[in-house]
Amino acid sequence: MGAVGLIEKRVLLDASGVAQVLDRLATEVAGLVAHGPSAVIGIQTGGVHVARRILDRLAARGTPLPSVGTLDITLYRDDIGMTREQPQVRRTDIPFELSRTGVVLVDDVLFTGRTVRAALDALVDFGRPRFIRLAVLVDRGFREYPIQADCIGLRADTEPAERVQVELVETGAPADRVVVYERRA
Amino acid sequence: MPSMNHLLELEGVSREQVATILDLAREFKAVSQRRIKKVPTLRGITVVLFFIEPSTRTRLSFEVAAKRLSADTLSFTASSSSLSKGETLLDTARNLMAMKPDVVVLRHFASGACHFLARSIPAAIVNAGDGAHEHPTQGLLDMFTMREHKGSLDKLEVAVVGDIRHSRVARSNIQGLLTMGARVRVAGPRTMLPPMLDRLGVRVFDRIEPAIEGADVVMMLRIQKERMGNDLFPSDREYARVFGLDATRLGLAKPDAIVMHPGPMNRGVEITPDVADCGRSVILEQVENGVAVRMAVLYLLSAHLLEG
Numbered sequence: 001m002g003a004v005g006l007i008e009k010r011v012l013l014d015a016s017g018v019a020q021v022l023d024r025l026a027t028e029v030a031g032l033v034a035h036g037p038s039a040v041i042g043i044q045t046g047g048v049h050v051a052r053r054i055l056d057r058l059a060a061r062g063t064p065l066p067s068v069g070t071l072d073i074t075l076y077r078d079d080i081g082m083t084r085e086q087p088q089v090r091r092t093d094i095p096f097e098l099s100r101t102g103v104v105l106v107d108d109v110l111f112t113g114r115t116v117r118a119a120l121d122a123l124v125d126f127g128r129p130r131f132i133r134l135a136v137l138v139d140r141g142f143r144e145y146p147i148q149a150d151c152i153g154l155r156a157d158t159e160p161a162e163r164v165q166v167e168l169v170e171t172g173a174p175a176d177r178v179v180v181y182e183r184r185a
Numbered sequence: 186m187p188s189m190n191h192l193l194e195l196e197g198v199s200r201e202q203v204a205t206i207l208d209l210a211r212e213f214k215a216v217s218q219r220r221i222k223k224v225p226t227l228r229g230i231t232v233v234l235f236f237i238e239p240s241t242r243t244r245l246s247f248e249v250a251a252k253r254l255s256a257d258t259l260s261f262t263a264s265s266s267s268l269s270k271g272e273t274l275l276d277t278a279r280n281l282m283a284m285k286p287d288v289v290v291l292r293h294f295a296s297g298a299c300h301f302l303a304r305s306i307p308a309a310i311v312n313a314g315d316g317a318h319e320h321p322t323q324g325l326l327d328m329f330t331m332r333e334h335k336g337s338l339d340k341l342e343v344a345v346v347g348d349i350r351h352s353r354v355a356r357s358n359i360q361g362l363l364t365m366g367a368r369v370r371v372a373g374p375r376t377m378l379p380p381m382l383d384r385l386g387v388r389v390f391d392r393i394e395p396a397i398e399g400a401d402v403v404m405m406l407r408i409q410k411e412r413m414g415n416d417l418f419p420s421d422r423e424y425a426r427v428f429g430l431d432a433t434r435l436g437l438a439k440p441d442a443i444v445m446h447p448g449p450m451n452r453g454v455e456i457t458p459d460v461a462d463c464g465r466s467v468i469l470e471q472v473e474n475g476v477a478v479r480m481a482v483l484y485l486l487s488a489h490l491l492e493g
Contacts, residue, residue, distance in 0.1 A: 076226070
């Protein structure tokens with residue numbers, strides 16, 4: 001797959017690698033949501049799919065299920081009005097009382113930390129959560145903001161100019177993979 | 186998503202662009218339904234509400250929309266501006282530019298005033314109604330409301346009844362609805378129907394009944410006494426009797442047809458109170474949806490305004 005203008009450089013995880021990493025991530029998330037009212041909230045769009053995979057695993061294990069939400073951070077970005085075109089706004093859906101709920105935010109790739117910063121601001125507009133933790137499938141480094149994840153599926157060595165993409169079958173990929181791409185010159 | 190430089194009219198705006206605005210408005214409507222009805226998106230953007238012609242609801246709607254996006258707003262109204270002291274529109278607008286607005290929302294009695302301003306000052310212009318030309322955000326909020334109720338605008342049968350000639354609301358709706366694939370019928374007294382209306386692709390009736398028959402949407406327009414002489418129809422009572430929407434006439438439309446009105450209503454003239462307040466009336470939803478649609482427009486216009 002891969003977007004236009006990108007050349008595939010290396011595969012960080014194949015289908016079985018993705019499954020293993022998700023299993024471990026699900027175990028860690030289960031520990032976070034075990035006590036008191038809890039929720040798993042996926043960040044649009046990649047985080048929503050990873051959150052769904054984690055929740056499927058919790059359901060399969062018979063773990064009591066947390067509330068589920070999706071969060072779009074577009075309206076909280078720090079570069080609105082600085083780009084030629086406005087980014088697309090996607091659905092935010094938090095169909096439960098956020099105050100006094102423990103939240104596990106889920107994203108696919110942790111990079112600069114800007115998305116997570118926006119997500120924290122967006123979440124507190126909905127209420128005052130008991131706590132917020134962060135779970136990511138891949139941490140590729142190069143943070144620009146002081147943000148760290150609590151649960152990390154895979155730590156990857158990458159170059160700043162590279163692009164890390166989590167490809168899942170539900171988004172149209174032929175197989176689950178985590179791939180590093182290089183931007184075509 | 187594709188951004189815009191100005192919103193002057195719906196004529197010439199593509200189907201994709203209209204769909205983009207309507208889809209976006211759905212997400213912004215959700216913002217207005219949250220506990221904290223505000224997002225930080227347009228911090229640092231200044232919106233001037235430049236209203237040369239009186240308007241309360243449209244100005245308030247734009248003001249609420251801008252504030253829910255965290256933009257700053259300045260209000261300039263006819264009575265408070267120097268236009269009443271003889272200053273030209275261009276001179277007033279140039280003075281406004283000293284306040285460094287990013288977006289100017291203009292309501293003006295002259296058709297084409299927004300095009301003029303768009304050529305004259307370096308700000309994004311939103312037409313909030315210019316004379317008898319267009320009122321694009323009203324057209325958008327009407328289409329948004331129809332889409333919420335009917336799912337799609339494609340092949341929707343929409344009847345627009347009343348003073349078509351003086352109505353910028355009718356013009357924006359006709360342009361937008363035809364672009365989106367709806368079928369539009371208009372009806373009104375001959376004195377209130379502009380010539381060659383059928384060339385736009387709408388069906389024209391000089392009686393209300395055939396226009397309403399089988400319609401999915403019945404949109405009643407306000408009789409705009411401020412824009413017309415006294416010779417267009419004999420009396421309010423006669424207008425109500427021949428062109429007013431009452432329960433019997435509404436019975437000609439589809440059983441699930443919705444009733445719309447851009448406000449302010451002349452109860453007992455173009456619409457009877459029982460129809461205005463009935464379960465099929467979506468008139469108050471139109472007002473709520475106006476805020477969402479205007480948030481979407483302000484968002485799209487603000488691309489690259491903070492560049493550099």
